[in-house]
Amino acid sequence: MPENQLATTTPIHSLDNKFARTIWASMLAPEHMQKVEAEVMERFIPAGAYVCRKGDTVDYWMGVIEGFLKMSSISPEGKTITFSCMLAGGWFGEGSLLKTESRKYDVVALRDTRVAYMPRSTFNWLLDNSIPFNRFLLQQLNERLGFFISLVEYDRMLDIDTRVARCLAAMFHPYLNPGSSMQLQISQEEIGYISSVSRQRANQALQVLEKKKLLSVDYGGITILDLEGLRKFPGEPGK
DNA sequence: GCATTAACAGCCG
DNA sequence: CGGCTGTTAATGC
Numbered sequence: 171m172p173e174n175q176l177a178t179t180t181p182i183h184s185l186d187n188k189f190a191r192t193i194w195a196s197m198l199a200p201e202h203m204q205k206v207e208a209e210v211m212e213r214f215i216p217a218g219a220y221v222c223r224k225g226d227t228v229d230y231w232m233g234v235i236e237g238f239l240k241m242s243s244i245s246p247e248g249k250t251i252t253f254s255c256m257l258a259g260g261w262f263g264e265g266s267l268l269k270t271e272s273r274k275y276d277v278v279a280l281r282d283t284r285v286a287y288m289p290r291s292t293f294n295w296l297l298d299n300s301i302p303f304n305r306f307l308l309q310q311l312n313e314r315l316g317f318f319i320s321l322v323e324y325d326r327m328l329d330i331d332t333r334v335a336r337c338l339a340a341m342f343h344p345y346l347n348p349g350s351s352m353q354l355q356i357s358q359e360e361i362g363y364i365s366s367v368s369r370q371r372a373n374q375a376l377q378v379l380e381k382k383k384l385l386s387v388d389y390g391g392i393t394i395l396d397l398e399g400l401r402k403f404p405g406e407p408g409k
Numbered sequence: 410g411c412a413t414t415a416a417c418a419g420c421c422g
Numbered sequence: 423c424g425g426c427t428g429t430t431a432a433t434g435c
Contacts (some may be wrong), residue, residue, distance in 0.1 A: 330412080357426060368413050373428065389421065390426060413434075420427075 186214060188235045191259035191349025197302035207290045208276060213285050221277040221285055228273050230287040233261040237283025241275045255341045259349030267293055315343050330367050334375035335403035337365040342397055355391035375392040
């Protein structure tokens with residue numbers, strides 16, 4: 171890890187509560203939350219650095235306190251394949267934690283990011299002791315399942331503008347990434363990776379979506395204007 | 410036709 | 423300067 175970047179990067183000022191944007195934290199009993207706060211560690215990951223790599227052993231459930239991560243891997247041909255993105259309030263890795271298997275993808279910070287690490291022991295303790303926590307996890311798994319089913323669907327039948335629209339809508343999913351602001355710094359190349367299209371085609375799709383007033387394209391980023399509209403794009407035919 | 414890669418000029422931080 | 427954007431040209435399925 172390039173530690174010299176830690177000193178030069180402006181620190182993200184701490185929120186008084188690192189779980190402010192986390193849904194499950196607001197569901198827990200206060201005494202359970204005390205234990206969590208005592209046992210969860212936080213780490214700063216500078217933009218471009220790996221949080222973890224495919225094949226790593228999985229000892230933590232991880233969450234984004236602030237910043238922006240992508241889950242991806244490199245194909246045998248050397249192409250980058252992005253599966254999903256995590257923004258503030260998003261937690262991930264429960265699949266491998268529950269199955270006790272190695273990490274199935276790389277996780278890379280696309281911007282400076284504060285990551286929370288919950289030890290496996292705490293995670294298991296919550297499973298044993300907190301019904302709200304189980305309920306949250308069940309719903310998260312269900313939301314993810316729906317997301318990946320829609321991925322298969324659009325991979326096979328949707329046009330590219332719609333694909334980009336859905337990928338962006340998924341990134342701002344209110345349950346999986348509840349704390350994200352509607353303004354996000356992300357290059358069009360990364361949007362291409364997420365949607366599995368070329369940068370040039372991603373640019374074209376963004377312009378279409380901007381014309382429909384679903385988002386605005388900023389330099390090096392986008393602002394979501396109509397999340398519901400993105401999810402439903404292209405909407406009624408003939409519009 | 411439509412998407413992809415390659416290449417390039419222009420812009421921003 | 424380095425990274426990102428917006429375009430165009432060449433190539434491929």
